[in-house]
Amino acid sequence: MTNQDLIKTLxxxxxxxxxxxxxDGLGGLxxxxxxxxxxxxxxxxxxxxxxxxxICGLSDLVSPGITPGSAPGHLGIFGYDPVACNIGRGALExxxxxxxxxxxxxxxxxxFCTVDEAGRVTDRRAGRIPTERCAELCKLLDGQVIDNVKxxxxxxxxxxxxxxxxxxxxxxxxxxxDSQHEGVPPLTVNALSPEAKHAAEVANKFIxxxxxxxxxxxxxxxxxxxxxSERPTFPSMSEIYKLKPAAxxxxxxxxxxxxxxxxxxxKTGSRIKDEFATLAERYAEYDFVFLHIxxxxxxxxxxxxxxxxxxxxxxxxxxxxxxxxxxxxxxxxGDHSTPALLKGHxxxxxxxxxxxxxxxxxxxxxFGESACLGGGLGRISATQxxxxxxxxxxxxxxxxx
Amino acid sequence: MTNQDLIKTLxxxxxxxxxxxxxDGLGGLxxxxxxxxxxxxxxxxxxxxxxxxxICGLSDLVSPGITPGSAPGHLGIFGYDPVACNIGRGALExxxxxxxxxxxxxxxxxxFCTVDEAGRVTDRRAGRIPTERCAELCKLLDGQVIDNVKxxxxxxxxxxxxxxxxxxxxxxxxxxxDSQHEGVPPLTVNALSPEAKHAAEVANKFIxxxxxxxxxxxxxxxxxxxxxSERPTFPSMSEIYKLKPAAxxxxxxxxxxxxxxxxxxxKTGSRIKDEFATLAERYAEYDFVFLHIxxxxxxxxxxxxxxxxxxxxxxxxxxxxxxxxxxxxxxxxGDHSTPALLKGHxxxxxxxxxxxxxxxxxxxxxFGESACLGGGLGRISATQxxxxxxxxxxxxxxxxx
Numbered sequence: 001m002t003n004q005d006l007i008k009t010l011x012x013x014x015x016x017x018x019x020x021x022x023x024d025g026l027g028g029l030x031x032x033x034x035x036x037x038x039x040x041x042x043x044x045x046x047x048x049x050x051x052x053x054x055i056c057g058l059s060d061l062v063s064p065g066i067t068p069g070s071a072p073g074h075l076g077i078f079g080y081d082p083v084a085c086n087i088g089r090g091a092l093e094x095x096x097x098x099x100x101x102x103x104x105x106x107x108x109x110x111x112f113c114t115v116d117e118a119g120r121v122t123d124r125r126a127g128r129i130p131t132e133r134c135a136e137l138c139k140l141l142d143g144q145v146i147d148n149v150k151x152x153x154x155x156x157x158x159x160x161x162x163x164x165x166x167x168x169x170x171x172x173x174x175x176x177x178d179s180q181h182e183g184v185p186p187l188t189v190n191a192l193s194p195e196a197k198h199a200a201e202v203a204n205k206f207i208x209x210x211x212x213x214x215x216x217x218x219x220x221x222x223x224x225x226x227x228x229s230e231r232p233t234f235p236s237m238s239e240i241y242k243l244k245p246a247a248x249x250x251x252x253x254x255x256x257x258x259x260x261x262x263x264x265x266x267k268t269g270s271r272i273k274d275e276f277a278t279l280a281e282r283y284a285e286y287d288f289v290f291l292h293i294x295x296x297x298x299x300x301x302x303x304x305x306x307x308x309x310x311x312x313x314x315x316x317x318x319x320x321x322x323x324x325x326x327x328x329x330x331x332x333x334g335d336h337s338t339p340a341l342l343k344g345h346x347x348x349x350x351x352x353x354x355x356x357x358x359x360x361x362x363x364x365x366x367f368g369e370s371a372c373l374g375g376g377l378g379r380i381s382a383t384q385x386x387x388x389x390x391x392x393x394x395x396x397x398x399x400x401x
Numbered sequence: 402m403t404n405q406d407l408i409k410t411l412x413x414x415x416x417x418x419x420x421x422x423x424x425d426g427l428g429g430l431x432x433x434x435x436x437x438x439x440x441x442x443x444x445x446x447x448x449x450x451x452x453x454x455x456i457c458g459l460s461d462l463v464s465p466g467i468t469p470g471s472a473p474g475h476l477g478i479f480g481y482d483p484v485a486c487n488i489g490r491g492a493l494e495x496x497x498x499x500x501x502x503x504x505x506x507x508x509x510x511x512x513f514c515t516v517d518e519a520g521r522v523t524d525r526r527a528g529r530i531p532t533e534r535c536a537e538l539c540k541l542l543d544g545q546v547i548d549n550v551k552x553x554x555x556x557x558x559x560x561x562x563x564x565x566x567x568x569x570x571x572x573x574x575x576x577x578x579d580s581q582h583e584g585v586p587p588l589t590v591n592a593l594s595p596e597a598k599h600a601a602e603v604a605n606k607f608i609x610x611x612x613x614x615x616x617x618x619x620x621x622x623x624x625x626x627x628x629x630s631e632r633p634t635f636p637s638m639s640e641i642y643k644l645k646p647a648a649x650x651x652x653x654x655x656x657x658x659x660x661x662x663x664x665x666x667x668k669t670g671s672r673i674k675d676e677f678a679t680l681a682e683r684y685a686e687y688d689f690v691f692l693h694i695x696x697x698x699x700x701x702x703x704x705x706x707x708x709x710x711x712x713x714x715x716x717x718x719x720x721x722x723x724x725x726x727x728x729x730x731x732x733x734x735g736d737h738s739t740p741a742l743l744k745g746h747x748x749x750x751x752x753x754x755x756x757x758x759x760x761x762x763x764x765x766x767x768f769g770e771s772a773c774l775g776g777g778l779g780r781i782s783a784t785q786x787x788x789x790x791x792x793x794x795x796x797x798x799x800x801x802x
Contacts, residue, residue, distance in 0.1 A: 029761055030761070062800055064778075064785040065408075066407065066411070066792070066797065067798075068800055068801060069802045071801045072800055072801035073801075083407060088802075089802040093802075344799075345799055346759070346792075347792040370764070373763065373777055373779075378779065379780075
């Protein structure tokens with residue numbers, strides 16, 4: 001029995017409420033000048049207060065040394081084995097833009113790119129064309145039918161789009177056409193298993209048509225496809241935890257992830273304060289709310305230590321709007337570290353705090369990497385966060401007689 | 402997917418370099434008079450400096466409470482599940498003396514022993530005859546062919562040798578003939594599975610012949626065989642980690658272990674300083690070097706607290722020869738504890754430190770058991786050491802989108 005199966009047998013519905021606040025890319029590395037991480041540098045009296053009253057620790061999202069992408073990071077926090085539940089990039093992008101991805105569909109992530117007369121890729125991102133232009137180009141390609149397979153082409157952001165193939169007998173066992181290099185032509189799609197032969201033929205025909213259709217466009221005159229994949233099927237959070245869960249997330253990918261685990265996605269605005277306003281408005285309707293804060297990660301990705309600090313401070317100022325709702329349990333954590341020093345996701349474990357009436361409080365009084373090291377949760381796997389949140393909300397029965 | 406499979410999918414080749422320093426039997430227990438372990442007693446400014454700049458923790462080589470042999474201890478550190486990858490003693494000894502052990506061979510570890518007129522073992526180690534004498538006796542037994550099975554007999558050290566059976570239809574499912582007791586005759590070899598019938602017959606015939614051949618020798622007039630086993634097949638470290646790994650080890654068994662995981666074994670001398678000199682000479686050729694330091698374990702086995710302290714101090718004085726090479730990542734740990742108090746291997750977790758530019762440094766400033774308890778690595782499984790080393794050397798791609 002997996003731990004998730006165990007939790008499913010023990011979970012009960014109660015009126016108690018849990019709020020899970022995920023600060024994307026929360027963990028960091030010390031600024032060499034001060035010895036303090038982004039989180040340790042930020043003035044965040046409200047998060048520190050939650051840490052002081054709660055129980056803290058550090059979480060490995062996948063396992064020590066592994067740098068998680070956003071999807072495995074979130075699935076871990078939601079209590080799903082992030083390796084067993086790995087989602088393909090195409091499927092993830094599709095659900096992330098609210099595309100109704102169905103069982104049997106094969107989704108790919110696409111880039112508009114630039115090729116020269118010889119067909120060699122000269123710019124994998126077509127000069128990073130704006131989303132509006134991407135949408136216009138997608139319209140040129142959308143809705144074709146090739147060998148009884150309908151192909152949906154929809155814009156994501158900038159030069160990125162999704163291509164979804166819908167028809168009988170498709171398989172996602174296909175290689176990327178994006179070689180990740182410039183100066184060479186896109187790769188041909190090959191079937192990586194016998195069942196994928198039909199899908200490979202259709203994909204190659206689609207790409208050939210796209211080349212013709214885009215021939216006179218500049219700079220986006222070709223497409224690259226990668227991450228062919230299907231919609232995964234996971235047990236929903238309602239099934240596992242008997243929760244009625246909602247997701248508040250300004251960024252599409254996180255809404256998509258939330259939908260895959262059966263959360264209801266609540267409409268919100270693009271700013272952190274919009275998300276907190278939505279939380280207050282919709283809080284009464286749910287017993288579990290996942291609130292996703294993106295800009296800390298973006299700042300880390302840009303290597304902007306100070307901006308990441310500022311995002312955390314902005315978020316902290318809104319925490320009273322959360323605590324005022326008096327959830328039974330508040331969890332604050334991140335889906336991975338994004339140290340400004342590394343300008344990208346990293347493997348470093350992420351601070352986690354659980355605040356609730358029945359926590360066995362530890363001596364941690366600051367929400368930071370070093371402080372959490374001495375916390376009462378110790379170093380846990382992210383998949384243990386939901387069981388702990390459920391337990392603290394008194395939503396898990398005793399196991400065994 | 403195992404964690405090792407996952408690492409294999411994520412590892413990339415880069416110019417960065419890792420040095421793994423394994424101090425055999427590193428962990429200890431406090432001297433009752435001082436309350437300090439061997440490692441805590443040693444003056445080791447250089448290791449302490451590495452600890453202060455790096456991240457520390459404690460490692461369980463197998464799992465809490467399990468006392469590891471040298472092979473499981475090392476396999477854990479190299480990132481292999483030490484239980485699933487357990488190697489028989491005979492195979493281990495054979496590969497440890499550079500014997501070309503082939504698939505299908507059955508290897509046993511042998512002792513020359515002394516038996517009385519009634520055939521009862523009176524000394525399981527034949528007065529610990531010297532290696533030269535052992536080699537002479539092995540020549541008397543080597544190269545026989547019994548029932549189409551060729552038997553290779555080669556000296557290891559002192560009274561110890563290997564017997565390797567090569568022929569069709571052999572199986573290592575055989576019991577030891579060494580009862581581990583004196584005053585009783587050697588045990589007969591029995592087939593522990595039907596497939597091992599042939600091997601059991603050949604082994605018993607070989608032992609009978611050995612008894613005849615050695616009848617007039619003193620004190621080594623008989624043999625004991627144990628640990629019948631085959632060469633295991635593991636994925637190599639190059640396959641898993643995309644590394645070009647080298648091993649520098651003065652003791653044969655560790656060279657054998659290194660070979661089993663695909664390391665290139667580099668010729669070196671018998672002293673610690675010889676090994677460090679070899680490291681400096683050959684460092685440029687590899688991106689991963691395993692450096693094995695044996696005498697700390699030997700001192701612990703002898704119950705010699707002070708000598709173990711002295712070994713650690715000697716080693717520490719050579720650390721600048723390592724740091725001068727500026728590896729991207731340095732790992733220092735042990736394959737098990739060997740507390741002088743216990744005169745043998747023990748189950749106590751072993752200090753581990755990882756030093757590198759991207760460590761999230763903790764507050765540990767001394768490399769010792771108590772200090773490491775508060776380290777940023779926490780208490781980890783040894784199998785997590787390689788993923789962490791790889792991550793810190795920026796040799797692992799992100800997992801998932």
